[in-house]
Amino acid sequence: MKKEKGTIGQFLMFAGVGAIGTVGHYTTLIVLVQFWKVDPVFASSFGFVVGAVINYILNYHFTFQSEAAYGSAGEVPDRRHHRRRHQRRNHVLRC
Numbered sequence: 320m321k322k323e324k325g326t327i328g329q330f331l332m333f334a335g336v337g338a339i340g341t342v343g344h345y346t347t348l349i350v351l352v353q354f355w356k357v358d359p360v361f362a363s364s365f366g367f368v369v370g371a372v373i374n375y376i377l378n379y380h381f382t383f384q385s386e387a388a389y390g391s392a393g394e395v396p397d398r399r400h401h402r403r404r405h406q407r408r409n410h411v412l413r414c
Contacts, residue, residue, distance in 0.1 A: 329382060336377040344370030 324332065344366040351362035379385055 332382045333378065336374055336382055339377060340370040340374035343373040 347366035347369045348359075348362045351357040351365065352359050357365075379389075
């Protein structure tokens with residue numbers, strides 16, 4: 320069962336997850352440059368990917384507590400309603 324968080328709680332969780340992702344990014348960067356003598360640009364790029372993956376996984380599971388499948392999270396449930404709304408908006412823009 321999901322525990323509901325308020326907007327402030329969700330924001331703080333999002334910020335905390337961002338901080339963890341930042342630590343992952345810079346730890347990767349420092350380890351690759353200092354210990355493995357990797358090019359700093361490549362190390363920073365790889366660190367960015369590590370941080371982004373950390374952020375995505377933690378936000379998916381903890382901040383937003385999504386139970387949807389990964390691919391279905393952004394789908395519009397009723398495409399007919401979406402299409403009608405889109406057509407009305409285009410009609411207004413053409414006038």
